[in-house]
Amino acid sequence: KRYGGTWQRCLFTLGLSWLVSSFPLVVPSAPPQLSVASTSPTDIRLVWQPLTSQHSRGAVTRYRVDYSALDQKDTVFSVELRGNETQFTLRELRPNQVYRLRIAAGTAVGFGVPSEWVQQQTVVLIFAPSELKVRTRVTTLNVTWQPSPNHTLVSGYKLSYREAETDRFTTRDRTPHTHTIRLRKKARHHLLTGLVPDRQYEVRVWAFDKQKDGAAAVWKGRTDKIHGRPSGPSSSPPLPPSSVQATANSSTSVWLRWEKPRFINVRIINYTVRCSPAGTTNASLVSYYTSSSLEILLRGLRPFTHYELAVRSNGVNIAGPFSGTVVEATLPDRPSTPPEELQLRALNSSSVLVSWRPPLEPNGIIVSYRILYTVNLSKPEDEWRNLSEDGGIFSVEVRGLSGGTRYFFKVGASTKVGSGPFSPVVDVQTPLPTYELDIHAVTGIIVGVCLGLICILLCMCFSFRNSKPRSVFTLYACFLF
CATH class of the missing domain: 1.20.5 (Single alpha-helices involved in coiled-coils or other helix-helix interfaces)
Incomplete structure (x- = not known):
């Protein structure tokens, strides 16, 4: 009785030691690789890859996502997810706010070390343009507006119009077609021509940036009725400009110059320039610009792209036909997107086959690809091993590797202007060497x-x-x- 409690504690300790040695209780040795992106003003989407068996050290049963606003680092929120999840969307966040996020994988024992903090800013909410006004005529609508409250964040404006007849018998057998026009950032007005007299129209104007469209300002009204047909020289539309010439200025801009019509039949108040990628049939890709002079610098174009350009003369409440189309290409630039679909396959213990696809936006002719690889992700980029391949090659066998080693690869593309971004890092495990007789x-x-x-x-x-x-x-x- 005196030593019974001691013996029980000893037996319990020995049994617990045997269980720990037979069934080690471990947590993952590495965190998942996390990718984040803002999909709306109040959402951030997280995507990660499952851990390999080497790093999970058991069945991953759950994940934990930690996040906080960058200006409130002391307040950290956590969300636990099931082990079979590979993506998650954080909702009800604040627009135009920088957040920091990280993720950790866990087994039945607990969570492993979390990933490094990554920062992501939620998408900026773009407000609708203010003071939308439309001046009606028989066949035209003169649309004017004022900039959005956060005008400095926008890339341009879009204007759409369609017939909005309320008579259900009129629209029973036809569906109104919506026309969308792309306008530059400085635009404050646009003249819609070729409309039907005494017909109701719906006009929408909204701002956009590189990722999304903002809220739209809406106007509904009717064109004027025909009360009498005017006569005299002022009723004829102005002639189109002559000698239209285009010259590439940079990878994103083109100079367009022209001369006044050879015969002036109407007082010309300004000119409208139509710009669209060559061969496009999508009306939303057509942009219109207004100029009061005989030249204009078209900005915000795509690099290494052919554009079709035309100019028309505008009189008072009347617009003429467009001139003949001229084609000009913007200059090349470095790639704006990395190579796609990077794939790795271990051929043996000392070589790996690396394959990829060209960038989605090469912005020119790809002259070379650069392959970087390392065994330590923490090393700076200039200490990674690198290979260079010709721009027409999309796979390469990397030799001289060590067996039973995890390698990390990424690929970048280059034009004659410079190098673009690298692809996301992909890893591969080389097998252990097998010794064979000579x-x-x-x-x-x-x-x-x-x-x-x-x-x-x-x-x-x-x-x-x-x-x-x-x-x-x-x-x-x-x-x-």
Whole structure:
């Protein structure tokens, strides 16, 4: 009774030690690789890859996502997810706010080390343009507006219009078509022409940036009725400009110049420039610009892209036809997107096959690809091993690697202007080396042994054929030979 409690504690300790040694309780040794992106003003989307068996050290049963606003680092929120999840969207966040996020994987025992903090800003909410006004005429609508409250964040404006007849008998057999026009950032007005008299229209104007469209300002109204047909020279539309010429200025801009019409039949107040990628049939890709002079610098274009350009003259409440189309290409630039679909395949313990696809936006002719690889992600980029391949090659075998080692790869593309961004890092595990016999060395050994045995047999045959008995010394010498 005196020592019973002590013995029980000892037995319990020994049993617990045996369980720990037989079934080690471990957590993952590395965090998942996390990618984040803002999909709306109040959402951030997280995507990660499952851990390999080497790093999970057991079945991953859950993940934990930690996040906080950058200006409130002391307040950290956490969300736990199931182990079979590979993506998650944080909602109800604040627009135009920088957040920091990280992720950790966990087994039944607990969570492993979390990833490094990554920062992501939620998408900026773009407000609708203010003071939208439309001046109606018989066949035209003169649309004017004022900039959005956060105008400095926008890339331009879009204007759409369609017939909005409320008579259900009129629209029973047809669906109104919506026309969308892309306008530059400085635009404050646009003249819609070629409309139907005494018809109701719906006009929408909204701002946009590189990722999304903002809220739209809406106007509904009717064009004027025809009360009488005007006569005289002022009723005819102005003639189109002449000598339209385009010259590439940079990878994103083109100079367009023209001359006044050869014959002036109407007072011209300004000019409208139509710009669209060559061969496009999508009306949303057509942009219109207004100029009061005989030239304009078209900005915000895509690099290494052919554009179709035309100019028309505008009179008072009347617009003329467009001139003939001229085609000009913007200059090349460095790639704006990395190579796609980077894939790795270990061929053996010392080589890996690396393959990829060209960038989605090369912005020119790809002249070379650069392959970087390392065994340590924490090393700076200039310490990674690198290979260079011609721009027409999309796979390469990397040799001289170590067996049983995890390698990290990324690929970047270059034009004659410069290098673009690298692809996301992808890893591969080389197998352990397998030692194989050298077939040539083995063959040589076998041939040598066979020749030696044949010589021994010949010596024995010659010794027995001789009538005189040989001494033991002679037989031993023959055996040695």
